[in-house]
Amino acid sequence: MVCTDGYAPREPCGRQFPMRNEICASSEAGEPKASCSDGYVPRGGEVKYNLETRCEKCRLRVKCDQSWCGLTEHKVNFAVLQSSCVKCQNEELTKDSKCNSCGSRCDTCSVLRKKLIPLPCENRCGFRQRVFRGKDVPQQFCSHIMTPCYKNTVMAHNAKGFDNYPILNCLLEKHGVKPNKIIVDGSKINYMHVSKGLDLTFLDSLNFIQMKLSKIPECFGLREVTKGYFPHLFNTGKSIVSRSVSRYTENQRSCICTDSNRSMIGTWCIPELELARSKGYRILKIYEIYNIAETKIYDRQTGKGGLFDGYVNLFLKLKQEASGFPSECETEQQKMDYIADYAKKEGILLDYDKIRKNPGLRNLAKICLNSFWGKFGQRLNMKQTTFFTENEADKFFQLLSDPKKDVRDFHIINKNTVKTEHFDYPSFIPIDYSTNVFIASFTTCWARISLYKVLEKTDENALYVDTDSVIFVDRNKEITNTLPIGNYLGELTNEISTEVGYITHFVSGSPEITPTRWYQERKSVK
DSSP: OOOTTSOOTTSOOTTTOOSTTOOOTTOOOOSOOOOOTTSEEOOTTSOOOOGGGSOTTTOOOEEOOOTTSGGGSOOOOEEEEEOOOTTTTTSOOOTTOBOTTTSOOOTTTTSOBTTBOOOOOTTTSOBSEEEEESTTHHHHHHHHHTSTTOOEEEEETTIIIIIHHHHHHHHHHTSOOOOSEEEEETTEEEEEEEOTTTOEEEEEGGGTOOSOGGGHHHHTTOTTOOOOOOOOOOOOHHHHIIIIIHHHTSOOSOOOOOHHHHOOOOOOOHHHHHHHHHTTOOOOOOOOOOOOOOOOOOBTTTTBOSTTHHHHHHHHHHHHHHTOSOTTOOSHHHHHHHHHHHHHHHSOOOOGGGOSOOHHHHHHHHHHHHSHHHHHTOOSSOOEEEEEEGGGHHHHHHHHTOTTEEEEEEEEEETTEEEEEEEEOGGGOOOOTTOOHHHHHHHHHHHHHHHHHHHHHHGGGEEEEOSSOEEEOOTTSTTGGGSOBSSSTTOBOOSSOTTTOEEEEEOOSBTTBOOEEEEOTTSOOO
16 A cells, blocks of 8 residues: 555655654555565655656555566566578678678568568668667567568577577567467477468577587687686575485485385386396386387497498498597507508498598587487477467367367466467377387487496496496596497597596586586696
8 A cells, every 4th residue: 555645654754744753644554565566665764766766556666676576587688680591601600791681671671562572772781690789679689580581490599498488478468479389398498480471480409409508619619709607696505504414314224115115117128127137126017018029130240230220320430530530549550540440340431531520510420329219219299389369269169178188277378368288188199100119218228238337337436427428436547447438339438538637526416517627737727
């Protein structure tokens, strides 16, 4: 509640009462101080501000600085748009670069003339880079890319984590445009397509290049480009002790769980079960078994015999050539011996002239080798998101009553738009002949077994492990000398080269987040 002059209840009234201990006579007592929908709160002991600094809705005077307040939400105030097409993709992109095909258009040249996009003018059009600044950056950005000269794909790094949300909000709120197809993964928007005469697709570059933004310059050899560090406030020592250390001091006794408490139900391949039984595990119950009568085994000597021998050999050759010669190959004779030895062990003849370090090509070949099995194990029943406007009420209720669809939730975006989230019922999942769960299962099965063999050797010295890497303590290289480290398929690669030195500090916050500090002789600690 506020008085007729805009003062909060029980607050000193600067104009009518000069004394600080008096309150406005017309103010109604009652409700405690609280923020309005726009985040304004009363502040005790101060005179009221002028009209420009108080909320027009509730007339309270002070902006709230709480983290949950709507006024403190993360808002975009800077964005850079860079365009590229088949005509200019190989040209260097600077702030003055131009292209008549994918470059920007001014307000005059962006107007269609008989359904044709006019040629750009010389002075104000054609720029491949546009910079947007200010409070309405999402609206500026969307208004710009919704012109006829922009088609096909809009891509951003980690767009699913943040960038797609301001764009989606602006499309719905400011332009009244709803995506005709959207794919979400939890709270992340992986894919978004807008038709309605625009034909725009919003993608995350992480769908194609699984690496941090800071790693991309190194991968593609962009030495002049680096990503800086952004400071984050970490947990305090007190909270770490109370939430983490105390948890490890509990249950300091022998396990008293029954077999039913310690058992788990899952799906495994036979090689994994055989390994588990050799370690003392017991199989309590079998629900279902799939027996594959026909199998193919890859022959390492001939390089043939597997399901994907040609595919793997092609990209393995590219990856190995793009990795360059091993560090121990210094002379011409050592390089020729390396090529001959690789052909003998892997059945792949490397091209001497193509063996040079190429981080971009190596990363591309690695993605093709590692991500193929993921396609076989792809989930077919993904959550589907659909937007309905007020004139599509019939389609909305048709979805709700469809016996094939499992509608989980719907959200009222605004007075004209509703968003629904649904799955297909298991009996109506569409068939996809490009998936094969058996191939995917055996691929990951053999990978886990290979990882377990390494962990058997590292034992309690292992500090961190994920799908294909292990960090362990080895002071005298007693463990390292027993591991299959080499340059061939199935062997390990030592990520800490002799030039780098050795790790002195290691911290693991979560999977894939493993900060390290290492020491290099005659140089400073990094």
